[in-house]
Amino acid sequence: MCAVYASVDLGGTNIKAVLADDQGNILVSDSVPTLSYEGPQKVLERMARLVNDLSQRSGHKPLAVGMAVPGLIDLAAGKTKFLPNLPTQWRDVAVRDILEPQLNCPVYLLNDVRAATLGELTFGHGRTARTMAFFALGTGIGGGVAIDGRLRLGPLGAAGELGHLVVMPDGPQCGCGARGCLETVASGPAITAEGVRLLLSGLAPKLHELTGGDAGKVTTRTMAMAAAAGDEKVRDAIIRAARFLGYGIVDVIVTLHPDLIVLGGGVANIGALIFDTVRRTVREQVHMLPVDDIAIKPSQLGDNAGALGGIALAMKGGNV
Secondary structure, eight states: OOOEEEEEEEOSSEEEEEEEETTOOEEEEEEEEOOGGGOHHHHHHHHHHHHHHHHHHHTOOOSOEEEEESSEEETTTTEEEEOTTSGGGGTTBOHHHHHHHHHTSOEEEEEHHHHHHHHHHHHSGGGGOSSEEEEEESSSEEEEEEETTEEOOOTTSOTTOGGGOBOSTTOSBOTTSOBSBHHHHHSHHHHHHHHHHHHHTTOOHHHHHHHTTOGGGOOHHHHHHHHHHTOHHHHHHHHHHHHHHHHHHHHHHHHHOOSEEEEESTGGGGOHHHHHHHHHHHHHHOOSSOOTTOEEEEOSSGGGHHHHHHHHHHHTTTOO
8 A cells, every 4th residue: 555645725815635655646635714713723624524435535734734824833843823814823733732742643744835945846847856946936936945955944835935036125114024025026916906007007908808807706827828929018017917926036046056947826837038138137147156057847746746755754854
């Protein structure tokens, strides 16, 4: 019988769980509402029921569970320290001590984007890389760094917060308190905000056509479609955001000289306009070392990067 592990992703809206084998083959998956307003204890009980239900359905008991958490954690103690987007912020919640008796197996915690980085490192493009950086481009921008095949976590598991590289001094205020973070100019909301401005200013006729003039329907996907259909201003907005992303990647390259940069998340799904601009920016800006051997690729695992990162975390016994 193959070794089976569980992965759980604690989100603000849903708890997602998968069971997979040690080759990264997902056997069964499901999700339940988080209902975070009920508090950590109830949420963790619901999480345990979900994993146990998947175990029953699949006929496999997981050897360990890897849990992806949206915030800061105490890796050694298995406690959450600060989850900014959940009620009570989950300060000093002893997650491991609460879950292990209900699951009858070890439980390991990791920040959610570092988990996605670990997934890509273990089961995706990172398998052949020595050093890589992962950028998760979505509602915010998260990241992770692996050096010589291991995650660089730092004392709080917070190393690799690539979305908070400052790329525009005196730029927009970021939720972290700084100004001009990459997240403020290249995340999904930053890009779509410019799309809404162009729409309402009458400067994006194709975008207007695609959305029926409804600003609420402006997304990175509709903007990419409008750019492809000939909206030059929309195209320029995407390129501008991609150049800022490129500046952040330049900083990572000259700091780490990685083999691989992986871009995941919804913004990366814009495709060639993002990747071509990033690669061009890197070639223009990096002169201290050769860049032709640094691959810049979309995530091989896509939406499963985080889930498989939890599997890898469980497999490695938290030793990442």
